[in-house]
Amino acid sequence: MKKILSIIAMYFAVLLVSTGTCTAGDTQDVAEGRDVWFKSTFGGERFFSFILPNPPFGLRIAFDQMLTWPRDSRFDEYGVINDPDCTPGDASTDYYDRCDDPESSGVIGIRKFTSQSGEAPLIGITCAACHAGFDPVNPPSDPNQPKAENIHPTVGNQYVQIGKIFQGHLALHDPRYQVFSSWAPGTVDTTLLQSDHINNPGMITPIWAVPDRPFFEVTINGEPVRVHRNGQGGEDDAGCELGALRVYFNIGMCASECMINHLANGPDGSQTPIDLEQCRSVCPDFLQAEASVEKLCAFLETPHPPQLVKAPGGAGFVDWEAVDKGRQVFSRACASCHSDGDRSIKHNVLSNDLIQPFSDVGTNSCRARTTNWMAGHIWAAFSSDQYKERPTGGPGFYRTMPLVGIWATAPFFHNNRLGHHNNDPSVTGRIATYEEAMYLLLNPEARDEPSSIQRTDEAVQLPTPDGVITLPARTPVAEFASTDPNSGANLCPDTIENKGHYFGSELTEEEKYALTEFLKTR
Numbered sequence: 001m002k003k004i005l006s007i008i009a010m011y012f013a014v015l016l017v018s019t020g021t022c023t024a025g026d027t028q029d030v031a032e033g034r035d036v037w038f039k040s041t042f043g044g045e046r047f048f049s050f051i052l053p054n055p056p057f058g059l060r061i062a063f064d065q066m067l068t069w070p071r072d073s074r075f076d077e078y079g080v081i082n083d084p085d086c087t088p089g090d091a092s093t094d095y096y097d098r099c100d101d102p103e104s105s106g107v108i109g110i111r112k113f114t115s116q117s118g119e120a121p122l123i124g125i126t127c128a129a130c131h132a133g134f135d136p137v138n139p140p141s142d143p144n145q146p147k148a149e150n151i152h153p154t155v156g157n158q159y160v161q162i163g164k165i166f167q168g169h170l171a172l173h174d175p176r177y178q179v180f181s182s183w184a185p186g187t188v189d190t191t192l193l194q195s196d197h198i199n200n201p202g203m204i205t206p207i208w209a210v211p212d213r214p215f216f217e218v219t220i221n222g223e224p225v226r227v228h229r230n231g232q233g234g235e236d237d238a239g240c241e242l243g244a245l246r247v248y249f250n251i252g253m254c255a256s257e258c259m260i261n262h263l264a265n266g267p268d269g270s271q272t273p274i275d276l277e278q279c280r281s282v283c284p285d286f287l288q289a290e291a292s293v294e295k296l297c298a299f300l301e302t303p304h305p306p307q308l309v310k311a312p313g314g315a316g317f318v319d320w321e322a323v324d325k326g327r328q329v330f331s332r333a334c335a336s337c338h339s340d341g342d343r344s345i346k347h348n349v350l351s352n353d354l355i356q357p358f359s360d361v362g363t364n365s366c367r368a369r370t371t372n373w374m375a376g377h378i379w380a381a382f383s384s385d386q387y388k389e390r391p392t393g394g395p396g397f398y399r400t401m402p403l404v405g406i407w408a409t410a411p412f413f414h415n416n417r418l419g420h421h422n423n424d425p426s427v428t429g430r431i432a433t434y435e436e437a438m439y440l441l442l443n444p445e446a447r448d449e450p451s452s453i454q455r456t457d458e459a460v461q462l463p464t465p466d467g468v469i470t471l472p473a474r475t476p477v478a479e480f481a482s483t484d485p486n487s488g489a490n491l492c493p494d495t496i497e498n499k500g501h502y503f504g505s506e507l508t509e510e511e512k513y514a515l516t517e518f519l520k521t522r
Ligand code: HEC
Pocket: 125, 126, 127, 128, 129, 130, 131, 187, 188, 190, 201, 202, 203, 204, 205, 206, 207, 229, 230, 231, 232, 233, 243, 244, 247, 248, 251, 367
C-alpha cells in the first residue's frame, strides 16, 4: 500500500514539475512549509512586545484583551479562530488558554513566548493569524468551537476584527482609535506600522489555485525571474519568497536590527529601503526565515479554491439552468479582465492578474496610492524593476482579482466594503453575503454610496504641527486618517468606500441573475 501511495505521489510530483508550476519539492517540504505558515514568527514578538508600545509608535495592541476573552464567545466578539487543541485557561495560573502546543495562545496564528522577566508572555503573529479561516465547504457548527477539519489554511479570515484588537488600549478621542474602528472586518492596513501615512485597509486575500495563476517575466536589479503577481496593486511582484520575507519584516521580524532604522532615517525623516545584505549580517532570524520561505511557498502552491458543490447542500444553492447562460454573459462582459486567457475553463482563475489605473476601475483609491514599494522607500527591495518603472513610480493601480471561490469571500473589493458582513461562516451565511454583494456590484443604483463613508463616533483630538485640534463626532475618517506628518496634506481625501467597478451594470436582469449563478460554480 505504502509503495502504491509513493508511486502516486511520484506521478503527481512529475506532473507538477512538468507543467513548470511547482517551485519546490515534495510533500515533506509542503508539510514543513505549512508548519511555518501556522507557527513561525521569526522573532516578531519582540517588536509587538518591546518596540511597538513605546515611542515613536506608542501602540499597545490589545492581544491580552482578545486572548482573555472567553473562548465560547471569542469568535462572536473578535472574529478570531480558537485553536481546537486548547481549553480555557485557569485565570490564577495561566495567562491565556491551556494548549497542547505550549506556544499556542489559544487562537490560531497568535503565538506566545515566555518572557524572561516572568511577566505576561510575549505575543507574536504568524501568516495564519490573518490568512487561516473557516473552511467554506466544511464550516463549524459553532464558530466559537471549531474542529481542526473546519479550518482552511489560506481562505483569509473574512470575519476577523483586526481594528478592534488594535484599538483596545486607546482612548476614544485618539484619532487612531477611530481609524481602527473604520476598518471593515477581514481587513487590515498592512502599511500601518511601516507607514506610508495613508489609511488603506486591504482585505485578506484568499490564496489558492496559485499554480494556475498567470506568470510574469520581471527583473529584480536586472536579474530576470518568472513569477506570479501579488498584492492588490500588484506590488509584491518579485516572487513568493521575497514577498513572504517582506511580510515577516511587516510583522516584526528583525525590527530592532534592520527594520525600524529605515522608517524615518532619510532626509526629512523619510523612509529608506530595508537592506537585505546588511540584515543578513546582523539578524539571525532573517537567515532562518530565508531558509524557510522556499518550503512556505511550496505549501502556498497547494490550496485549492472551495467548491460550493462539495459543501453540504451546496448544489442546492445554484440554479443550474442559468449557469450556461451565465458563462456566456461572463465571457462577453467580464472575461476581458477576469480570464487568464487560453487555459481550459477548469484551470482558469478568472483573472489576467493585470493592473488597471485606479481611475479606470473607480473603486476607492486609497489602497492604490500606497508608496512603500517605490524606489527609495522601505520595501523597495521587494518589488520588481518594472514596478518601479511604472509611469507613476509604482502606485496608482488595482490588480484584477481572481474570481475562483468568490462565492465564499464576499463582501467585495480590496477594502471588503461592497456588501455587508453577517458574521455567519455557514454555507447559507456565505451565499447570502455573496448574493447581496453581486446584486450591489451589478446594480450600482442600489448601493447608497454616501452611507459607506466611515465617520468618527466621538470628538477626536488631532495632533497637528500647529497644536492639537478637535474634530467633532461624525467627521469622515478619510478627512484626517491619511495626513502627511510633514506637509499636513491629506494624501487620500477619498471618502466613499463602496463605489466603482460598474462593469456589468448595463446587463439585463436575466443576464445579471445568470452571471451570479455561474460564478457560484467557479
Ligand atoms: C495582519 C494580517 C496578515 C498577516 C499576519 C499576514 N498577511 Fe498576507 N495579507 C494580508 C492582507 C490584508 C493582504 C492583502 C494586502 C493588500 O494587497 O493590500 C495579504 C496578502 C497576501 C498575499 C498576496 C495574495 C494575492 O493574491 O495578492 C500573500 C502571498 C500573502 N499575504 C502572504 C503572507 C505571508 C507569507 C504571511 C506570513 C509571513 C502573511 N501573508 C501574513 C494580511 C496578513
